[in-house]
Amino acid sequence: xxxxxxxxxxxxxxxxxxxxxxxxxxxxxxxxxxxxxxxxxxxxxxxxxxxxxxxxxxxxxxxxxxxxxxxxxxxxxxxxxxxxxxxxxxxxxxxxxxxxxxxxxxxxxxxxxxxxxxxxxxxxxxxxxxxxxxxxxxxxxxxxxxxxxxxxxxxxxxxxxxxxxxxxxxxxxxxxxxxxxxxxxxxxxxxxxxxxxxxxxxxxxxxxxxxxxxxxxxxxxxxxxxxxxxxxxxxxxxxxxxxxxxxxxxxxxxxxxxxxxxxxxxxxx
Numbered sequence: 441x442x443x444x445x446x447x448x449x450x451x452x453x454x455x456x457x458x459x460x461x462x463x464x465x466x467x468x469x470x471x472x473x474x475x476x477x478x479x480x481x482x483x484x485x486x487x488x489x490x491x492x493x494x495x496x497x498x499x500x501x502x503x504x505x506x507x508x509x510x511x512x513x514x515x516x517x518x519x520x521x522x523x524x525x526x527x528x529x530x531x532x533x534x535x536x537x538x539x540x541x542x543x544x545x546x547x548x549x550x551x552x553x554x555x556x557x558x559x560x561x562x563x564x565x566x567x568x569x570x571x572x573x574x575x576x577x578x579x580x581x582x583x584x585x586x587x588x589x590x591x592x593x594x595x596x597x598x599x600x601x602x603x604x605x606x607x608x609x610x611x612x613x614x615x616x617x618x619x620x621x622x623x624x625x626x627x628x629x630x631x632x633x634x635x636x637x638x639x640x641x642x643x644x645x646x647x648x649x650x651x652x653x654x655x656x657x658x659x660x661x662x663x664x665x666x667x668x669x670x671x672x673x674x675x676x677x678x679x680x681x682x683x684x685x686x687x688x689x690x691x692x693x694x695x696x697x698x699x700x701x702x703x704x705x706x707x708x709x
Contacts, residue, residue, distance in 0.1 A: 444678045452572040453564045453684070457631055457670050459579035463624040464640035465666035466586050469659045470597040470617050472645040478531050479516050479618060480641040483625045485535035485542075486512040488560070488634035492542030502574055506626050513622035514615055539634070562633035562685035575627050582620050593617060598655050632685035640666065643692035650696075650703035669695050 444450050471477055487509045494504035512534070519530040567575070586593065595603040596613045604610045621641070628637040644662035652658040673688030680687070 449565055449567070452567050452569065454674065456567055456572055456575045456627070457564060457674065458667060459576060460624060460627045460631060461640060461666040461670040462663055463579050463582045464628055465644035465662040466659060467617060467621045467624055468641035469645045469662050470593055471621055471641060473597050474614070476618070477642050479513070480621055480625060481638040482516050482531040482535040483509055483513055483622050484629065484634040484637045485539045487626050487629050489538035489542040491629070492545045496545050502571065502626070506623065509622045509626050510619050513618040517615060517618045560633045560635050561683060562629065562631050562636065564631045564684045567630055571630065575630070578623055578627060582623055585620060589613070589616070594655060632689065636685050636689050639689045639692055643696055647692070647696045647699040650699040651706070665695055
């Protein structure tokens with residue numbers, strides 16, 4: 441296992457993956473508890489469509505996808521809250537449309553499914569030095585915003601009615617959470633691809649909720665679970681030669697089952 445860290449591309453993958461996993465777990469707690477987990481899934485599909493357009497247009501994928509996904513995060517939040525179609529239905533409509541448009545564009549112009557595979561299932565080991573630096577900078581910015589605004593994010597997530605009665609701009613901070621989640625999802629797409637990246641948002645919080653009871657405990661346990669599953673998934677992928685993204689998600693699934701069993705046993709005793 442020590443041998444794997446001698447490769448520069450694996451070092452970049454670990455640095456990027458650890459930071460993105462941490463951001464995903466922290467923001468995922470707020471999204472899941474506010475019942476906005478579907479927004480994360482919708483944003484991953486929007487991100488795929490944006491990546492496809494950037495590839496076809498020959499522009500920088502990250503620089504194009506980030507603002508598009510951030511704008512989509514705000515729009516999907518509004519759809520989830522105010523759409524006549526219904527929040528989940530509206531998000532599913534946007535997600536499916538973005539995915540279909542992306543696949544058609546890439547397939548038609550490139551004439552190959554290689555790029556589609558990278559977009560759909562991730563290519564963490566192919567992260568270059570420039571993308572690694574950009575991912576580190578954005579991840580640290582997301583973490584800094586979360587830490588500085590933690591009391592407000594906690595209030596908005598745990599009790600939005602009380603927060604609004606306390607003159608806190610609930611809509612503003614909810615939008616901020618969605619924007620930070622959008623940035624995290626764009627970064628996470630290099631790890632797991634658009635089809636699996638929502639697992640980084642959902643699994644850590646759901647696993648932590650099987651055991652922890654307070655918001656702080658769920659947040660800390662989710663962060664620890666996310667980091668542990670990423671490291672174990674990377675090591676398992678390297679030793680078994682399996683796809684990185686899918687292996688990481690399988691480890692998250694195993695952790696969820698384990699946490700559920702522990703939680704069930706605690707309730708029985």
